[in-house]
Amino acid sequence: MNSTDALGEALKDVYFNSAGEDIIVISDIAEDDIIPTDYLFRNYKQMPKLERKALDLCFGDVIDVGAASGSHSLYLQEKGIKVKAIDISIGAIDVMKARNIENAELIDFFELKEEKFDTILLLMNGIGIAGTIEKLPEFLNQCKSLLNPKGQVLLDSSDIAYMFEEEDGSKWVDVNKNYHGEVVYQMQYKNTITEKFNWLFLDFNTLKNEAKKLGLKTEKVIAGSHFDFLARLTLE
Structure with missing residues (x-):
């Protein structure tokens, strides 16, 4: 578990104190970025089309992985869908418990065992928790182990290859990384900062090819406006 819970401090500040500064996102591939804290409390109408489409496709017993403030879970719960x-x-x-989300649990996705779901929901580049391309098979196998026979995994990601393009059309490559979508992040909120952690951005073809090796069929449900996509994985 994170001993330096920057995200949690930000969420609590917004929800309990009606205050909040931006979360600063530090990475090894770009200048510092920000996440406006109120964005993490967006409602269905304020969500990007990829998220809305994913929520519309959810069915059965759902697990919302990396739920943050619980905005996706809250919407599903209000629709009468059972969600963890x-x-x-x-x-x-x-914050999720204060928002009356009925089943919110402090647990790492990779520690889940002996549970089955009809929909595994991983939004806001949820596949990022795989960390690296090397650990992608472990992530996909964990999804398989938690999936009911006719279930689905709904996830979004982005191909960030465009970030490595030069003006002349050539691309620079970080020889220290196995795949261009591997990023090292830290998050900072006021004086609270996380340790460095690995995060994975994945292009669709790589996802499809790696999933196929493990007996998962991959469908591109919808493409976003900037190299992003929503994918649906099912058991072959």
């Missing part, structure tokens, strides 16, 4: 929301942020769980 998980996160590794203690603050996130506190």
Whole structure:
């Protein structure tokens, strides 16, 4: 679990204190970026089309992985869908429980065992929790182990190859990485900062090819406006 819960501190500040500064996102491939904290409390109409489409496709017993403030889970719960929301942020769980999400649990996705779901929901580049291309098979196998026979995995990601393009059309390559979508992040909120963690951005073809090796069929449900996509994985 994170001992430096920047995300959780931000969520609590917004929800309990009606205040909140931007979350600063530090990476090894770009200048610092920000996440406006109120964005993490968006409602269905404020969500990007990929997220809305994913929520529309959810059925059966759903697990919302990396649920943060629980906005996706809250929407599904209000629609009468049974949903379990998980996160590794203690603050996130506190906020979800305060928002009356019925089943919010502090647990790492990779620690889940002996449970089955009809829909595994991984939004906001949820596949990022795989961390690296090397660990992608472990992530996909964990999805398989938690999936009911006719279930589905809904996830979005982005191909960030465009970030490595030069003005002349050539691309520079980081020889220290196995795949261009591997990023090292830290998150900072006020004086709270996380340790460095690995995060994976994946192009669709790589996802499809790696999933096929493990007996998963991959469908591109919808493409976003900037190299992003929503994918649906099912058991072959």
